[in-house]
Amino acid sequence: MSSVAGQIIKGSLWLSGARAIVNALGWASTIVLARLLTPDDFGLVAIGTTIQAIIMAVTEMSLAQALVHHRAPDDDHLNTAWTLGFLRGLVIAAMLALAAHPLALLYEDARLEWVIYAIAFGVFLGGLSNPRRVMLQRQLIFWQDFLLNVGMRLATVIVSIGVAVYYRNYWALILGGMAGQLVGLAISYMIMPFLPRFGLRHARELWSFSFWLTLGQTVNTINWRFDQLLIGKLLGRSELGYYSVGDNLAQMPTREATNPLRLTLFPAFSRISDDPARLRAAYQRAQGLITAMALPVGVGFALVAEPLVRVAMGDKWLPAVPIIQALSSIFAFQTFGSVVQPLAMSLGATKNLFHRDLWVFFVRLPIILTGLFFGGLPGLVVARMVSGTVSTIMNMELVRRLSGLGLRTQFGSNLRTLGAIAVMIVGVTACRRLAFTAAHPGPLYLISEVIILAATGAILYLGSHWLFWRLQGYPQGPEKEVRDLLGQALARLRRPQPLRSR
Template identity: 30%
Template sequence: MDRSIQSGLWAGGIKFSSRFLQILMLIILARLLVPRQFGLVGIALISLSATRNFSKIGLKSALVQRRDENVDKYLDTAWCLEALRGAVIFGVLFALAPTIAGVFDEPSATPLIRVIGLGPLLFGLRNPGIIYFRKDLEFHKEFVYKVSGGFVQFFVGVGYALVSPTVWALVFAYVSADVFRFGLSYFIHDYRPRPSFDSSIAKELIDYGKWITASSVLYFLYREGDDAFVGWFISATALGFYQYAYRIADTPSSEVSEVIASVSFPAFSKLQDKPAELRQTLLATTRVTGFVTIPMSLGIAIVAPSFVPVVLGSEWTRMIRPMQLLALYGLFHSITRNFGSIFKALDRPDILAKLAALRVACIAVLIWPAADLFGIEGVALVVVGVYAFPMLPLDVFVVSRLTQTAPMALVKEWFYPAIAAGIMLGILWQLRRMLEVGPLVELVVLIPSGIVVYTVNCLLFARYLSWRIEDDIRSIGRSLG
């Protein structure tokens, strides 16, 4: 357990450092570029994400899930498969770039799509030995690998924009990180792949990954299908607003939950034959996730009207309402994020695909009329509403059946942070109504006030009620020591 916590701390450092650099870059570039330029790059990134997700074969998950500590015999075949996949993605994007740009009625996106397509080509050729960083919970090594690429992305993006504030600043930022990580992967791990292919091993890996492929396709449709719809149905400028609102609203809570999920998957995989320990670990990860992400999501929703004009500028105020709605999506998304790790660890990745299919179907039915009536606010409302019902209750039901955990035991882990954050939200709402100051002072007052109120509530709940978060914090403290 202590090793998992230590790995979680390193994984947290990876995610927070990488995402902090990316968000800081986007905030700086928001002052130098216009929303339409973000929308054009958004079209290229949607195209890249679509080809990646539609061709994902789940090799990383298959290798991590293997009970074998040493998976060297799989690596050369996995490397060949990933290299082939990267080459195909690059070729498809290069050839279809004019067509994709035409679908969005933005021909200027064509060269952006082609250059960004270099990313998966380099990704496919990276050293497969780095899978051991995650499999063996050696996240301190993955920290170096991931965060150093984040620094390259930041300095290239900001540096280029200061010299030439064009859309290419964003494009070169993303590609430069891929180039750097490709080279670093061979420096940081001593495994050297060879072009050797074993069809039986490939079949074994792909057989596990087939449901990862299906869920990955569906994941793209419900996670980025709304982006593609906004860019096609409304405009590239609307896409810039919507994507930016989503990134800022969802990032803090989802990054925390992704850190926990990245550690919980290998931890759950090691406990797949120990159901009692698995249940306890599931409850602990659910408790810690809710404790951190619920106040973050609600806090983003309340400070959005002050944050956007102060930090991004007045031309971005169109994204305030979508940002507030998508903060709630970040809440629902984060508190169930580790459920996917359970499904994969117990060799049931098919559940991910089936749940994602239902989510996509619900969104597909509602998104067009909502966008037609309310624009990007309507799209955000559909995304939030579908996750709140029916997906959240269904996620709880399925994971509780699979792990033989009482559904109310999971819900209970969210109850205390939800009450504490709700009190925080009410106090901040009243405080905002009382203040008659500009957005900068309002922002400076609201954020620390929210932290203090939530912390006090949590201390009272942990001291006088049966909330075990104090034990988890002590465990983290012991691991730090």
Template identity: 25%
Template sequence: MSTTINLKTVTNSVGWSVLSKTSIFGLKFVTVPILARLLSPEEFGTVAVAQTVVMFLAMIGSAGLAASLVLEREEDEETLHSVFWVNLALALAMSACIYIWAVPFARWLGAEDAAYLLRVMALLVPLQLSGDVAYSLLARRMAFRKDAAWSVISESLGAVVAVALALAGFGVWALVAQLFVAAIVRLGGLFHATAYRPKFMLSLARVGALTRYSLGIMGSEFFNFITFQSPLVVVSRYLGLADAGAYSAANRFSSIPNQVLLAGLMGVLFPAFSHMGDDTRRRTDALMLSTQVSTVALAPMMFGLWAVAEPGMYLIFGPQWAHAWPVLGLLAVSKGIMSPCSTYIPFLKGAGRSDVLWWVAMLRAGLVYGLVSYGAVTGGLFTAMVWLCVANGITLIFYSWAVFRTSNVPFLSGFYTTTRPMVASLIMAVAVRWLLDRMKDDLPGGLWWNAASQVMVGIAAGAVLYGLLLFLMERGLLRKLLELVRQRKMRAA
């Protein structure tokens, strides 16, 4: 591979990727609450259910062949164009299936009224899959600065259009327009950034050589999609569109920290791990360090969100959503539990172990679907979210075991090292929650101001306490990071 991978390359790429996700976070921090105030839970739920089918097929179609291009040693023109045309043909077939069977799909999801949206949103599949080859080229070249720029531009334009249409009274079409505008702008940006132009060259032999790895990735993404989307389907089918809307709004907001850090890391670490070739020791060291760093950054955000979920839900979404604060809190906890797993998928993909990815994803999907369904049937939305936390706790254990076994890391020592920051985050969150419960009546009056004061006090107290715990529990990691920074400065000098 022509791109040289070192600490500077990776940190710069992560920086650009996280910057783009942070910018998108800012947009969603503003637009999601605005849209939640302008639209009803039923409208949110209808679009969320329709989007589930489209996201599922787009994820399956884009996961395998495009990902396999990152592992290729050379950018072979015939292979690139062949993958593009196969992806496009697959996308058009999927789009046709959605259009033809929109009513059965919507009925199966428990939202037959969403069938008309499915037919419209079917066009999103070819729009998304058509840019996969171009994105793979950016990833191979570690050109995440260009990807970051176009991600921000596309999401910004989509958000502006959505808010404008919602204010004009277009209802669910505001959310639909947001998806289409973002997809179209991003597609054009990817082609511009890579200068990739499809040519009609098709070699089924070249595509066939990529299928063994790509089928494993597609299988894992299939089950990952079930994992991430099955709670919404379960809530929609058993509890109705209103609860589905509450879940969707809370899930969107609680997913923002993941989208900022996790998505940024995964996009960069996959090509970074793949560039390490057969250097298993270097890849293992990078796995442990990146896992510790991501957990240190992600876990306090998620557990901290649980600590301020009650005032935060009222402050951000308004009084009509205030009842759903336990859902927001438990969703944040469920994501916080999975913090150490943020680097496992790119590690296994970069190491070429799509087989391990496949079976781990399959077990996780079955666990999440089964336990969330049990909770929804026996106790409603709150109970379903509790069981989601249980499912993620079990997943953390066997996912860590599978990855450490693949990388020849002793399970107990590896598990202790990677989950230790999560313990500090949990201690911090419980302390903040205890503090707010005793201070909230003494904070400024008025429901909005009281909620805002609780959130600000919680953030300040949590930052101080977590910083202290981090210094006490992670001094070895902090020394390692300082040494890496010092080495980078010496090389630059």
């Protein structure tokens, strides 16, 4: 258990470093592009990328997960995975190219046709990706993901900002993404050289694991993307721009805080999947740590959203603030039970994940439609919060069936985190109402507001979390995980280095 935990921590550190850099670049890019482009530009591209995401999900084969789950994949498995990926990319690119003109007519915007042509080319590039780098993930080695993610994001940011400065239109978003894909493709083959050959020898074997994941991914993507298509058609491109940018920014803090750990869990859980007690303990440790990180980041981002958006993106993006505040909070809350995906995959229970996704879809669909048609964009945001709460409970129920951990146990192990979050919300809200009352604040005022509120929230959260932990007698939990990790890091720093002989 300690060996696996050590590898998880080491892998998480690589991914955390990558996500920190990617996150910083992403923030810088979003701020610059939001000032150079209009909500209409973001809305137009969102229509194309949403259509792409739905088609990609319908044809998703989850080949990387199948290779990780396989006990002993060889070169024939890799060739099969590459061939399937190539054929899929080619077919989807052709489908998008054929649909480009009809979709432009449907949305009454000729610009959309060329946007979809460009997206189709990007999909074809994605089909050429190198499956061999999955072999490092199987061994809980993730330095290659650091190089890949940072390289892709750096290329995307440079090209996007360059095109935006010169042309000031939506092509900055399209060409930036395409540049990132090209760089990522090159890096993947440099890290793990691989000369693919056409072959479908193990197609049925890989597909047998991926089938239910593909169905679940299809339902899940349609579930979380169809609202953007409706907004683009019913409310217009500008409203979709506010919604898509707000949704993306709201996801970012929670996603970046938890993805490094979450991405290591599937291969780690797979190693101990034949030992229910160890798997259950590992799940509780991982879920507690993820929740303790995600809740303060997501809720804290919601608390500083208004001054942050005003100083970083300008007042023209103020309509996105309520979207960010609501969705950032619900995304943070949804980390309860969020580790169910790697847990179920490690147990081969992919059919259970599909059933979960199907139930979430049928529950979420009427809620979203009701909110949108009766309340417009604000109604849709409220519906997202309601449906997010329901899907969280469904995830926790699936965890109970897979691991035997009841809902009370799952919530109970995070009571200190919930208490600390309550203290943080009250303290930051009071601080803002008492200290920041200017009617027309300037940039320096807004920057100081963000810094002071963020620092206040961090101090209140960490301090109250430690106090609750102490009052309970220092039980096992995320506090002990962090303390042990810091202790190991300090011990390594203090350890004398051996002298090298000349």
